[in-house]
Amino acid sequence: MAMQQTGSRKRKEPAIEGAAASSSSQGLLAADSEGPLLPKRQKRPASRRSLVHYLKDREWGVRGRVGLTAFEGKLRSYAVQKLPELLRERELALGTLNKVFASQWLNARHVVCGTKCNTLFVADVLSGQITRIPLMRDRVPELARAQPSCGIHAIELNPSKTLLATGGENPNSLAVYQLPTLDPMCLGDHNGHRDWIFAIAWMSDTVAVSGSRDGTLALWKMDPDMFNGSIAWHNNAGLPVYAHISPTDMETIPRSSTTTSNRKVRALAFSGKNQELGAVSLDGYFHLWKARSTLSRLLSIRLPYCRENVCLTYCDELSLYAAGSQSHVSFMDPRQRQQNIRPLCSREGGTGVRSLSFYQHIITVGTGHGSLLFYDTRAQKFLEERASAGQDSFLAPTGRKLRLTCGRGWLNHDDLWVNYFGGVDEFPNALYTHCYNWPEMKLFVAGGPLPSGLHGNYAGLWS
Structure with a gap:
């Protein structure tokens, strides 16, 4: 592998709320009054034992560890299904940054994000501080x-x-x-x-x-x-x-017989279990590659809904890929000739599926209309809202989809907004990215206005 070394040039960054610009990452993190992103020494995690665990320990005894493990798996599965309806939003201020396209948790309180205005930053979800990289x-x-x-x-x-x-x-x-x-x-x-x-x-x-x-x-x-x-x-x-x-x-990416262009690679997802790489291209195809020291293509299939396929995720437990398009999520199991899970329709006014993630059997859908939906692949239906039928009754399904609607975020009231969008003050934010921190039961969601000409942002911590 040919390598050369170069020094990065120091340049002045525009100031934003809570930003700390620095020419080196070490100095940048040291400037954070809350300390570095990760502690130097990791403490042993505290044991979190609930009353439920205590009672199950007594029921099964020392010899029942296998049963306890299975029970904990069921408990996690139950938590995954019930968590979304318990989440509440706290918006995070991002100053004048434009549209967050990507995000990942670094640790329990820091998320790294990338924006349309080509800014890489770390957000402290507790203090709200933003640090540019x-x-x-x-x-x-x-x-x-x-x-x-x-x-x-x-x-x-x-x-x-x-x-x-x-x-x-x-x-x-x-x-x-x-x-x-x-x-x-x-x-x-x-x-x-x-x-x-x-x-x-x-x-x-x-x-x-x-x-x-x-391509x-x-x-x-x-x-x-x-x-x-x-x-x-x-x-x-x-x-x-x-x-x-x-x-x-x-x-x-192989050229389709029906189109000569638009083979743009839009999303990737890797299967560690099968050592395979899935890709979706904007001409409406899903491609699968065997991943070794090189990539060798295994198959290319036409997606059932081929407009604006912009996101892809994979579930190892189900051996299932999911691709998001303008109004649907399509599921692909490359080892099954006929798919067992029918495509789901987001029905969000054609604004599109903008972000997807799998955890166990639940898939989270971020839409272009500022909402999060949750789909149970086992039951093949969306999670539903629940409401109490009476003072002494349990919460009962209402038949309505569980939908988390995100806040307004920030929108730049510039000339383009005035001249082309008539000064409309509220635009739903497309949720271009979301990521879970499951140990802390937190969900980070971010994006911005869907029209390409509008300048704005949204970020929220759901917990």
Whole structure:
């Protein structure tokens, strides 16, 4: 793997609420009055034993550990189904940032996010503080600046949560940071994508795949020698230094017989159990690749709903892919000729499915109309609202979908808003990203106004 080292340039960042700009990640995190993103020494997790666990321990005794494990699995499954109706929103202020496209939890209180305005930042969900992360620059930054930026569409952590992959200052390049310090490690800016990166998936701790608007997949391997040390390289000026890498394999999305263009890779999902990579392209196809040292295509199938397929998720337990389109979620099990789960319709006014995630048998759907829906793949129906029929009765289903409606967020009242949208003050926020922190029973949701010309943002912590 060919590598060169370069120093990142220090530049002045525009101020936002609670922002702390810094030329190095170490200094950036030190400026946070609440301390670093992760403690240096992890404390042993406290044992959380409920009355239910105590009674089950007494019922089964020492020999009943297998039964207790099965019971805890049922308890988790019950919690997954009941949690959504208990969640309550607290909006987070993001200043004047434009549309959050990607997010991931770093730890119990910090979420890393990427925006349309090409800002990478960490949000403290407890204090509301926002900390910007400097972006990595290409070896030839002048060429990168000549390209219009689409922002950061993907953020993914490797399985051990020691590396974070996202976009660089040039949206065509793959940037990899070390965790928990967020020091820059390497930048894939040579012989890679010719257009914006829309999706990233880790296949192992050191191998990542990126999907681009140019219709290609790129496989990147991180040299362990680059991150064996816990401290990033720095030059004499104290600026972080990172390697420049090239992909080890490039694959092109096959051309459909019905269309000659629009093969843009929009989303990726990796199956660790089967070592397979799923991809959806904007021409309405789902592609499956065997992931080894290189990528080899296994199949391509036409999706039943082929307009605006922009998100994809995978459930290892069910061996099931789910793709979100303009109004439906389609399910794919590559090992079944006929799908057992019929597509679900979001019925959200054609605003589209914008984000998806699986946890056990429940799939969470973020729509373009500012709402979250929850679908039970076992029962093949949406979770329903519950209401008490009387003072002494249990909560009963109402027959209405359980829908969490997100807050207003922030909208820029600029000339475009006045001239083209008639000064309408309220636009539902498209929920472009959401991520769960299940140990803490928290859900982070973010996005912004759906019309491409409008400038605004939304972020909320549901707990």
